[in-house]
Amino acid sequence: MKAVKRWSIGNLGDIPVSFPGARHRAPPARRRVWIIMVLSLISMFFITAYMYPHHSKRACYMISSRGCKALADWLPPSLREFSDDEIAARVVIREILSSSPVIRKNSKVAFMFLTPGTLPFERLWDRFFQGHEGKFSVYIHASKERPVHYSRYFVNREIRSDEVVWGRISMVDAERRLLANALRDTSNQQFVLLSDSCVPLRSFEYIYNYLMHSNLSYVDCFDDPGQHGAGRHMNHMLPEIPKKDFRKGAQWFTMKRQHAVATMADSLYYSKFRDYCGPGIENNKNCIADEHYLPTFFHMLDPGGISNWTVTQVDWSERKWHPKTYMPEDITPELLNNLTSTDTLVHVTSVGVGEEIWMPCMWNGIKRPCYLFGRKFHPDTLDKLLDLFSNYTRSVTWNL
Ligand SMILES: *[C@@H]1O[C@H](CO)[C@@H](O)[C@H](O)[C@H]1NC(C)=O
Numbered sequence: 041m042k043a044v045k046r047w048s049i050g051n052l053g054d055i056p057v058s059f060p061g062a063r064h065r066a067p068p069a070r071r072r073v074w075i076i077m078v079l080s081l082i083s084m085f086f087i088t089a090y091m092y093p094h095h096s097k098r099a100c101y102m103i104s105s106r107g108c109k110a111l112a113d114w115l116p117p118s119l120r121e122f123s124d125d126e127i128a129a130r131v132v133i134r135e136i137l138s139s140s141p142v143i144r145k146n147s148k149v150a151f152m153f154l155t156p157g158t159l160p161f162e163r164l165w166d167r168f169f170q171g172h173e174g175k176f177s178v179y180i181h182a183s184k185e186r187p188v189h190y191s192r193y194f195v196n197r198e199i200r201s202d203e204v205v206w207g208r209i210s211m212v213d214a215e216r217r218l219l220a221n222a223l224r225d226t227s228n229q230q231f232v233l234l235s236d237s238c239v240p241l242r243s244f245e246y247i248y249n250y251l252m253h254s255n256l257s258y259v260d261c262f263d264d265p266g267q268h269g270a271g272r273h274m275n276h277m278l279p280e281i282p283k284k285d286f287r288k289g290a291q292w293f294t295m296k297r298q299h300a301v302a303t304m305a306d307s308l309y310y311s312k313f314r315d316y317c318g319p320g321i322e323n324n325k326n327c328i329a330d331e332h333y334l335p336t337f338f339h340m341l342d343p344g345g346i347s348n349w350t351v352t353q354v355d356w357s358e359r360k361w362h363p364k365t366y367m368p369e370d371i372t373p374e375l376l377n378n379l380t381s382t383d384t385l386v387h388v389t390s391v392g393v394g395e396e397i398w399m400p401c402m403w404n405g406i407k408r409p410c411y412l413f414g415r416k417f418h419p420d421t422l423d424k425l426l427d428l429f430s431n432y433t434r435s436v437t438w439n440l
Pocket residue numbers: 256339343344345346347348
């Protein structure tokens with residue numbers, strides 16, 4: 041009696057299908073209907089299991105725990121169950137992000153300067169801040185020497201600081217130190233990280249409104265599948281930080297208060313970068329903590345809450361290890377006009393000769409100029425920038 045017949049079915053392999061009581065063999069047409077029905081049921085089962093892995097795992101374990109091991113292994117690894125630490129981190133951060141921003145008349149922007157010592161553009165910043173007292177606060181992390189000040193807005197604004205080594209976790213630590221100090225003032229609602237070579241490209245009102253009336257934090261973030269992107273991911277970061285979520289971006293951010301608090305609250309993801317992102321780990325991949333920690337952290341925990349680009353312009357067009365430094369002869373109304381009118385932006389990956397990813401700069405759904413600040417200005421450009429300041433910032437009235 042041939043109650044069991046083996047049907048060879050594509051890549052599912054051989055599945056025995058039995059027809060009970062097959063004394064009267066079903067005619068070929070009816071048999072085909074059966075096969076199709078059984079096949080549909082099997083594929084529906086696998087599709088459902090794949091789409092709802094947690095449910096199917098749970099349901100499966102209720103029936104047989106041994107047979108489920110195979111199912112669990114087959115399901116996508118990204119949908120593994122979180123550890124206690126991850127569940128705790130995610131619930132705390134979600135709670136922080138669920139509070140809505142409170143923008144009041146006395147809300148301030150915190151300008152946080154990361155510098156070795158004296159800030160060469162203090163006089164330009166002084167011009168920028170004039171007349172806007174009460175709407176901003178200044179914090180300085182001077183990692184090498186005590187700065188000499190040229191502006192009353194900068195006097196006594198240093199926080200206790202520590203040594204900073206470029207590309208190491210000490211850079212991230214300095215950023216966190218600035219954030220923590222700036223968060224102590226509850227009227228600070230926006231937090232801007234700047235370097236000693238940064239200059240304002242816009243008037244104070246423009247920058248204040250751009251940041252205050254936006255729900256996003258301007259954190260740079262993109263996927264670089266090449267050796268200077270995903271290639272710097274360390275196996276030690278697994279399983280909390282999968283390679284597919286590893287991101288890159290320039291460190292110069294602006295953050296709304298909730299994101300600043302969330303950054304302070306994180307120790308789980310931070311510790312992965314502290315311990316495993318640096319030189320000499322895993323075949324000497326050169327992981328640069330400040331280029332990867334925040335982009336990866338926000339990509340994993342609040343991807344929709346960040347812009348994915350930075351409002352601090354820098355010129356990478358020379359494609360060197362460091363960006364171009366603007367010299368006095370470069371400072372012309374034309375250059376400043378170019379920098380302030382750019383409204384699309386490019387991320388250059390380390391794939392091939394530098395594959396480019398272009399994106400428009402969207403501010404609350406409207407295409408807007410990308411940049412509020414410029415970076416890598418030589419100290420000797422100060423006088424020219426002061427001369428041109430009122431011209432290049434006279435800008436466009438702001439329509440909200
Ligand atoms: C930023 O990129 C992520 C994907 O990485 C995306 O989900 C998010 O919507 C983007 N943010 C904005 C404001 O478009």
